[in-house]
Amino acid sequence: MHKHKGAMVQKKALITGVAGQDGAYLARFLLDKGYEVHGLVRWDSYVAKRDGLRRLNLLEVLGPYFSIHYGDVSDAHNIASVIKSTKPDEIYNLAALSHVQVSFDVPASSFDINAHGILNILEAVRCLDMEERVRIYQASSSEMFGKVPAPQNEMSAMQPCSPYGVSKLAGYHLARLYRESYGLWVCNGILFNHESPLRGEDFVTHKVTRYVAELEHGYQKPLSLGNLEAIRDWGDARDYVRGMWMMMQAEEPDDFVLASGQALSVRAFVDAAFSSLGYQIEWRGSGLDELGVDAETGNVLVKIDEAFYRPLELDHLLGDASKAKDILAWKPEIGFEQMLRDMIEHDRKIISLEGNGDG
Ligand code: G4F
Numbered sequence: 316m317h318k319h320k321g322a323m324v325q326k327k328a329l330i331t332g333v334a335g336q337d338g339a340y341l342a343r344f345l346l347d348k349g350y351e352v353h354g355l356v357r358w359d360s361y362v363a364k365r366d367g368l369r370r371l372n373l374l375e376v377l378g379p380y381f382s383i384h385y386g387d388v389s390d391a392h393n394i395a396s397v398i399k400s401t402k403p404d405e406i407y408n409l410a411a412l413s414h415v416q417v418s419f420d421v422p423a424s425s426f427d428i429n430a431h432g433i434l435n436i437l438e439a440v441r442c443l444d445m446e447e448r449v450r451i452y453q454a455s456s457s458e459m460f461g462k463v464p465a466p467q468n469e470m471s472a473m474q475p476c477s478p479y480g481v482s483k484l485a486g487y488h489l490a491r492l493y494r495e496s497y498g499l500w501v502c503n504g505i506l507f508n509h510e511s512p513l514r515g516e517d518f519v520t521h522k523v524t525r526y527v528a529e530l531e532h533g534y535q536k537p538l539s540l541g542n543l544e545a546i547r548d549w550g551d552a553r554d555y556v557r558g559m560w561m562m563m564q565a566e567e568p569d570d571f572v573l574a575s576g577q578a579l580s581v582r583a584f585v586d587a588a589f590s591s592l593g594y595q596i597e598w599r600g601s602g603l604d605e606l607g608v609d610a611e612t613g614n615v616l617v618k619i620d621e622a623f624y625r626p627l628e629l630d631h632l633l634g635d636a637s638k639a640k641d642i643l644a645w646k647p648e649i650g651f652e653q654m655l656r657d658m659i660e661h662d663r664k665i666i667s668l669e670g671n672g673d674g
Contacts, residue, residue, distance in 0.1 A: 319380050324351050329403035331355040331388050331432070332410035336513040337454070339370035341407060341556040342381060348560075352381045353401045355388070355410065370513045388432030395439035398449075405563050406440075407452045408433050411483075414517060415458060416625050418479035429482035430489070437493040437501070446499050450563050453490040455503040456483045457548070457574070457632050465546075465633035468572050469505065476627040487570075494568055502562045504555075507574035507634040510654060511552040512661030519581055520549065521658065523588045528662035530592070530616075532670070537615045541623025543582040543605075546631045550575035551649035561643040574634020575647050585617060591655055 328345050332338045333354025342352050354376075356367065371377055384401070386393040388410045398406070411429050412418060418425040433453050440449050458480040460467040475481045493499045514521040519540065526538040550573070558573040579587070582598070585607065589596050595610040596617065607617030639645040649657075 319346055319349065319378070324349055324380065326404045327351045327353065327401065328405045328407060329353045329355065329398065329401050330407045330409060331394075331436075332408075332454075333383075334367055334370060335409060335411075335413070336370065336511060336515065336552050337509070337556055337559075338407075338409045339374050339376060339513055340511070340552055341409070341559060342371065342376045343374040344556050344560060346376065346378075346380055350380070352376075353384060353397070353403065354381065355384050355386050355394070355397060357387055357410075358385050373513070387428075388435055389427040391431075391435040391438065394432075394435045395443065398436070398439045398445070399443055402445075403449060405450045405452070406436060407454075407559060407563075408436055409454045411454060412479070414515075415477045415479045415629075416623070418477055418482070419626055422478035422482075425478045426482045426485070429479065430485035433486040434489050437489060437499060440499060441493070441497055446497065449500065450568070451490070451499065451501040452559055452563055453486055453501060453503045454559075455487040455490070455505045455570070456480070457505060457507040457572075457634060458629065459484045459487060459505065460632065461629055465578070465631045466576075466635040467632065468635040469570055469638055476629050477625065480629070491570070500568045502565070502568045503570040504559050504562055505570060505572045506555055506558075507548040507550060507572070507632055509550045509552040509555040509573075510658065512658050513552070514658070520584060520588075521662075523585055524655070524658040525662045527588050527592055527594070528659050528666055530594070531663070532666065534612075534614050537606075537618045539618055539620035539623065540581070540585070541620065541625070542628055543585065543619075544580055544630070545628055546578045546580050546633070547584075548574045548576070548578045548632050548634045549584070549651065549654070550647055551654040554647040554649050558639060558643070558645045561639075561645050565643060569642070571639040571643065571645075572634050572636050573639055573645065574636045575651070576634060576636060577651065578631070578633040579651075587651075587655060588659070589616065591659060
């Protein structure tokens with residue numbers, strides 16, 4: 316049960332993309348700090364209340380200090396009118412088309428949401444003469460680094476290798492440009508991969524943990540995956556939303572990397588997830604013919620499907636978050652093992668609820 320500080324409300328926040336993993340955790344975090352929170356959700360999430368607002372329900376966000384506004388950051392009129400009516404002190408722009416592979420299929424939509432979205436927010440704040448009172452957080456991404464060698468930090472070059480990465484890089488530069496040219500208080504959080512029980516199931520970590528949790532109910536068909544060699548720096552979303560808020564409380568607006576500082580390949584993640592429930596994978600074959608086999612039973616647990624390969628892959632992300640540690644005193648508190656445990660535990664609960672017809 317969460318308690319709000321009620322009469323002590325001092326700040327108002329607007330979170331775009333509030334129905335996503337980070338949006339839901341951030342809303343919960345800010346409510347616990349005594350904020351009044353306004354959340355922007357797209358119409359499809361709003362009407363499909365049961366699924367679309369699932370995360371907000373799980374975290375008990377829906378309540379007297381939280382209001383939903385439906386709209387879209389890519390609609391300049393809509394976002395300006397929401398900013399005008401809610402008069403936020405802090406805007407967290409988390410709305411995104413966030414799936415890298417999907418961005419290859421719908422590059423223009425990625426650009427509309429990820430680049431035009433922040434432009435619309437910046438212009439709205441400027442045209443409404445709200446520069447003096449509003450702080451803006453832009454959700455930038457480690458995907459912007461693309462092919463540059465690891466480890467990456469705020470000084471690294473950026474050579475994105477997906478439409479998603481390019482659109483996020485445009486958003487990053489727009490935020491920086493409005494800060495430098497118009498004096499808007501805007502910071503970029505350059506976040507490396509961050510996972511949690513609320514991660515979408517089409518991202519590789521949750522796809523794997525869900526499959527592993529389902530295995531307890533009997534073996535079905537193998538899990539299909541793409542490139543197992545990519546290396547990612549996987550942190551926990553709950554630590555990262557705290558970091559977003561810390562950036563917004565800093566004296567000066569600036570850009571910060573948030574990362575765990577430890578990287579694993581997708582293959583190593585798969586091994587760790589299976590072994591946490593006692594399965595040992597033996598990898599046999601290579602390339603598209605490679606199989607992950609249960610060492611004990613011989614059942615094929617993992618196979619490779621070309622459909623999950625991307626036209627261009629980002630090979631190695633490893634973040635250096637020294638700047639956030641030095642200036643904001645931010646450091647991650649949830650380690651990889653705990654994150655993995657929490658994800659699998661959550662999936663087990665959801666599967667058993669679904670089995671009871673409550674899912
Ligand atoms: O889980 P992913 O889809 O995350 P990705 O592409 O790294 O992007 C995530 O992190 C970014 C930060 O760096 C965010 F900006 C972005 O919004 C998102 O949150 O894929 C991770 C890796 C990739 O190399 C992918 O090729 O896993 C590989 N992979 C292998 N098989 C797969 C699969 N990815 C997915 N989604 N599904 C697979 O079956």
